[in-house]
Amino acid sequence: MAHAYTPGLRxxxxxxxxxxxxxxxxxEVVVKKGDEVKAEDIVARTNLPGNVQIVKAASILGISPxxxxxVMVKKKGDPVSKGEVIAMTSAFFGLFKSKVTSPVTGExxxxxxxxxxxxxxxxxxxxxxxxxxxxxxxETIPNEGVIVETTGAFVQGIxxxxxxxxxxxxxxxxxxxxxxxxxMITKDLxxxxxxxxxxVTYDTVKKAIDAGVKGIIVGGFRDSDLRRILxxxxxVAITGQEHIGLTLILTEGFGRMSMAKKTFDLFKxxxxxxxxxxxxxxxxxxxxxxxxxxxxxxxxxxxxxGREHVASGGLGIGSTIRVIREPHFGxxxxxxxxxxxxxxxxxxxxxxxxxxxxxxxxEMLMPRANVEMIES
Amino acid sequence: MADGKEIRSxxxxxxxxxxxxxxLIEKQGDEYRLVVRGEAPTTVEAPFEDVTRGALNAIMEVExxxxxxxxxxxxxxxxxxxxxxxxxYLSTSSAGGGLQMMVSGVVKQMTGESAERAALGAGAIxxxxxxxxxxRAAHExxxxxxxxRPDMILLSGGIDGGALSHVAELAEVIAAAEPKPRLGSDxxxxxxxxxxxxxxxxxEERLGKKSSLVITENIRPVLERENLMPARxxxxxxxxxxxxAQAPGYKKLMSWTSLPIMPTPAAVGYIIETIAxxxxxxxxxxxxxxxxxDVFSVFQEVFNRTVxxxxxxxxxxxxxxxxxxxxxxxxxxxxxxDEIDLRDRIKNKMIRPTTIxxxxxxxxxxxxxxxxxxxxxxxxxxxxxxxxKGVQQERTIxxxxxxxxxxxxxxxxxxxxxLVGSGGVLSHAPRRVQAAAxxxxxxxxxxxxxxxxxxxFMMPQLGVLASEYPKAATDVFEKDCLIHLGCCVxxxxxxxxxxxPCVTVEYNLKGEHVxxxxxxxxxxxxxxxRTDEVEATITxxxxxxxxxxxxxxxxxxxxxxxxxxxxxxxxxxxKMTTDxxxxxxxxxxxxxxLKLYPEQE
Numbered sequence: 001m002a003h004a005y006t007p008g009l010r011x012x013x014x015x016x017x018x019x020x021x022x023x024x025x026x027x028e029v030v031v032k033k034g035d036e037v038k039a040e041d042i043v044a045r046t047n048l049p050g051n052v053q054i055v056k057a058a059s060i061l062g063i064s065p066x067x068x069x070x071v072m073v074k075k076k077g078d079p080v081s082k083g084e085v086i087a088m089t090s091a092f093f094g095l096f097k098s099k100v101t102s103p104v105t106g107e108x109x110x111x112x113x114x115x116x117x118x119x120x121x122x123x124x125x126x127x128x129x130x131x132x133x134x135x136x137x138x139e140t141i142p143n144e145g146v147i148v149e150t151t152g153a154f155v156q157g158i159x160x161x162x163x164x165x166x167x168x169x170x171x172x173x174x175x176x177x178x179x180x181x182x183x184m185i186t187k188d189l190x191x192x193x194x195x196x197x198x199x200v201t202y203d204t205v206k207k208a209i210d211a212g213v214k215g216i217i218v219g220g221f222r223d224s225d226l227r228r229i230l231x232x233x234x235x236v237a238i239t240g241q242e243h244i245g246l247t248l249i250l251t252e253g254f255g256r257m258s259m260a261k262k263t264f265d266l267f268k269x270x271x272x273x274x275x276x277x278x279x280x281x282x283x284x285x286x287x288x289x290x291x292x293x294x295x296x297x298x299x300x301x302x303x304x305x306g307r308e309h310v311a312s313g314g315l316g317i318g319s320t321i322r323v324i325r326e327p328h329f330g331x332x333x334x335x336x337x338x339x340x341x342x343x344x345x346x347x348x349x350x351x352x353x354x355x356x357x358x359x360x361x362x363e364m365l366m367p368r369a370n371v372e373m374i375e376s
Numbered sequence: 377m378a379d380g381k382e383i384r385s386x387x388x389x390x391x392x393x394x395x396x397x398x399x400l401i402e403k404q405g406d407e408y409r410l411v412v413r414g415e416a417p418t419t420v421e422a423p424f425e426d427v428t429r430g431a432l433n434a435i436m437e438v439e440x441x442x443x444x445x446x447x448x449x450x451x452x453x454x455x456x457x458x459x460x461x462x463x464x465y466l467s468t469s470s471a472g473g474g475l476q477m478m479v480s481g482v483v484k485q486m487t488g489e490s491a492e493r494a495a496l497g498a499g500a501i502x503x504x505x506x507x508x509x510x511x512r513a514a515h516e517x518x519x520x521x522x523x524x525r526p527d528m529i530l531l532s533g534g535i536d537g538g539a540l541s542h543v544a545e546l547a548e549v550i551a552a553a554e555p556k557p558r559l560g561s562d563x564x565x566x567x568x569x570x571x572x573x574x575x576x577x578x579x580e581e582r583l584g585k586k587s588s589l590v591i592t593e594n595i596r597p598v599l600e601r602e603n604l605m606p607a608r609x610x611x612x613x614x615x616x617x618x619x620x621a622q623a624p625g626y627k628k629l630m631s632w633t634s635l636p637i638m639p640t641p642a643a644v645g646y647i648i649e650t651i652a653x654x655x656x657x658x659x660x661x662x663x664x665x666x667x668x669x670d671v672f673s674v675f676q677e678v679f680n681r682t683v684x685x686x687x688x689x690x691x692x693x694x695x696x697x698x699x700x701x702x703x704x705x706x707x708x709x710x711x712x713x714d715e716i717d718l719r720d721r722i723k724n725k726m727i728r729p730t731t732i733x734x735x736x737x738x739x740x741x742x743x744x745x746x747x748x749x750x751x752x753x754x755x756x757x758x759x760x761x762x763x764x765k766g767v768q769q770e771r772t773i774x775x776x777x778x779x780x781x782x783x784x785x786x787x788x789x790x791x792x793x794x795l796v797g798s799g800g801v802l803s804h805a806p807r808r809v810q811a812a813a814x815x816x817x818x819x820x821x822x823x824x825x826x827x828x829x830x831x832x833f834m835m836p837q838l839g840v841l842a843s844e845y846p847k848a849a850t851d852v853f854e855k856d857c858l859i860h861l862g863c864c865v866x867x868x869x870x871x872x873x874x875x876x877p878c879v880t881v882e883y884n885l886k887g888e889h890v891x892x893x894x895x896x897x898x899x900x901x902x903x904x905x906r907t908d909e910v911e912a913t914i915t916x917x918x919x920x921x922x923x924x925x926x927x928x929x930x931x932x933x934x935x936x937x938x939x940x941x942x943x944x945x946x947x948x949x950x951k952m953t954t955d956x957x958x959x960x961x962x963x964x965x966x967x968x969x970l971k972l973y974p975e976q977e
Contacts, residue, residue: 158727235692325724
């Protein structure tokens with residue numbers, strides 16, 4: 001089997017972080033290689049072609065499509081204003097006039113004498129791409145964007161909603177198993193990124209949105225609350241475009257789940273620092289997990305480059321793991337045995353298993369696919 | 377390529393989104409048999425970004441398992457020389473999300489539907505159908521085309537000699553959207569025009585400069601006839617030339633294969649079509665994956681395929697719940713569960729899709745969801761496999777008007793001969809009877825239907841093989857690919873209450889007379905081995921029909937399988953009780969009769 005276990009999500013206090021910041025279409029890159037940038041700084045901009053409006057002019061005027069060019073007031077390429085007459089017919093020496101007016105301000109792009117349609121294009125829509133993280137421009141991609149890099153702490157969540165945002169990391173609970181409750185949300189938390197413990201409810205998230213909080217990071221959240229906050233049942237895990245008022249990141253999963261201690265400790269250590277977070281999640285080929293980045297204000301170093309790739313070794317005796325499926329979901333354990341043969345578990349499924357020892361000393365056989373490594 | 381010579385061996389790979397599977401087929405005596413299979417992770421994405429890496433790894437595993445040399449370095453030895461190499465190498469691919477298309481037609485229910493069927497038949501996922509009468513304003517259609525970024529667009533519309541204005545309108549909408557392809561920005565989006573021949577110049581004028589426009593025969597040359605094949609072939613050609621050629625390593629892979637690479641679902645469809653044609657039977661095939669569920673059918677010699685892009689067992693598992701509703705899932709769960717807890721469990725499977733059910737309860741919940749995913753995918757299939765279908769089917773003008781308004785499905789469970797299931801949850805169910813039960817519950821077959829599962833999902837490779845070497849493909853399909861589960865006998869009708877007589881099945885087997893009476897509301901499992909074949913008399917009770925009318929006995933040939941003969945006397949249409957205590961009680965009874973799960977709960 002190719003993947004006997006799920007590689008753990010990254011939780012690291014210092015690593016090299018590079019983020020590609022690319023325009024959707026070609027445009028202008030406004031920074032240079034080596035420039036220092038803040039998360040909010042614009043690094044590239046372009047104009048998307050404007051929206052198109054189609055007017056069925058021939059049918060409005062009651063003429064044949066092939067006669068459309070005879071009644072045009074404006075020509076192809078002309079600028080037009082909203083409400084301006086673009087085509088007109090007149091009868092009885094001008095006594096009765098039928099007009100077609102432009103529904104938008106923009107340009108007359110096409111006149112079709114086959115369909116009788118007039119195509120109007122609104123002005124281009126400017127698009128700007130920000131740096132997203134505090135750092136340096138490591139590379140520029142001509143006409144397309146840049147790669148921003150920094151060193152920093154890096155944590156991956158398991159699921160999130162909402163896009164990129166930045167704010168000051170604020171730990172509002174005392175321990176990773178605590179719930180982030182409504183009474184902890186105060187006015188002075190506006191603009192902050194809150195790190196909670198095991199759980200947050202719909203009501204608390206709502207209160208945080210009202211208080212102007214920019215992001216919440218917690219262990220778990222109920223799916224029923226997710227449905228309330230989105231207003232629909234999320235069917236497929238492709239997120240990042242939601243606009244609920246803040247970005248929500250779960251580090252463990254759905255339900256009440258203590259945040260991994262290592263993750264929690266890291267947030268505590270970096271409390272007060274500016275962080276960049278993104279809830280965008282995509283669980284398909286090309287997996288994308290939500291992320292929390294704490295830039296440390298240091299540039300790329302060779303030393304770190306070597307360290308970066310040590311990360312994922314294999315699962316071995318003594319590895320620390322987390323169970324990621326019922327029973328014992330969320331519990332931490334140590335691998336004490338890796339039997340090579342396929343084993344039948346309770347569901348009669350024949351799988352590769354491992355024997356795990358929980359913190360209370362009890363042991364259990366479980367599918368290797370149902371654990372993830374906690375990388376140290 | 378073997379140039380019409382007899383081939384001795386075939387190596388075939390299927391490059392899926394996550395796994396690349398390789399099989400080795402060899403001629404043994406007069407027949408072709410599967411020798412070994414190997415697999416390795418697909419390597420389309422970083423850090424490898426070369427699909428051939430994964431293919432070579434899978435082939436190396438085949439070499440090891442078969443104990444013979446196939447590769448010379450990184451080259452496949454072709455043709456076979458002595459014990460080394462193979463005569464034919466072929467491949468299918470669904471890596472990188474498969475082929476994603478948008479289709480367009482003038483009238484949604486007519487050319488729009490024809491275009492959708494052409495694209496689905498070619499193995500595509502249809503992201504949207506844009507039509508003149510789809511109820512959206514032009515600017516909404518334009519925004520949609522821009523957002524979706526399909527791999528390819530199929531534009532159809534109008535019968536030959538019809539009005540040009542609607543086709544021109546559609547071409548203008550597409551041109552205004554300036555669509556960009558999903559993979560890479562250095563080539564123009566392929567657009568296939570398969571509409572009114574008289575509008576070709578109009579379309580060329582509007583889209584010629586803005587896209588890679590290819591013109592082919594009209595998919596609906598006259599109202600009462602569909603002609604999907606030319607468009608399907610063009611889709612395959614463009615899939616190879618544009619879409620595949622953009623994916624990392626595919627140019628190299630294409631240079632290795634003896635036959636063109638096919639999109640995986642197109643290949644699965646092809647093998648199902650071939651089997652139905654050869655045996656003269658009506659077939660439904662279903663492939664339930666992590667993200668999507670494909671349904672294939674051949675009825676009245678017409679092939680149909682649909683893909684339910686968001687019904688699956690891992691990535692899309694939450695969507696099954698969202699679409700079916702909690703009550704529909706729960707009707708298959710033999711215990712009560714808290715809704716909030718169930719929702720969280722399903723979401724946790726979605727975000728950690730590689731986990732597997734450890735406890736029996738988790739397995740039961742997953743199989744309950746699978747039943748609903750299969751049922752919903754089948755519903756979607758029935759709604760697209762309607763009326764005027766497939767290739768060159770002649771109908772009268774009045775029929776054409778009739779089908780466009782009402783669209784009767786051509787899927788007929790009463791004439792269905794074979795139901796084949798594929799995909800992890802069916803092929804890898806811990807007990808084969810679980811796969812049989814899921815298929816029966818989801819599809820609710822009527823009268824007599826054979827059930828089977830694809831043992832290791834090799835239908836894609838066999839599909840490509842069938843296009844050139846049908847004997848080799850069907851030999852392996854029959855002997856090694858399918859696991860015959862047995863037959864299902866299901867009378868149509870309902871009684872007033874459970875326990876009333878429903879059906880009696882009688883036959884002689886190995887010198888013994890078997891007679892089984894099954895009451896309404898019950899299921900029975902009668903052992904019958906794969907090699908057993910009997911002529912049975914099936915007598916339905918007064919309110920039930922087995923094809924000859926209520927209460928009329930029929931004789932039918934029943935074949936066995938690894939599960940046996942299932943007599944489903946729960947009635948058709950099937951009605952599940954809404955009372956939760958009664959539901960749990962019934963499910964437990966059926967579980968026990970079918971020996972679905974170990975008896976520990």
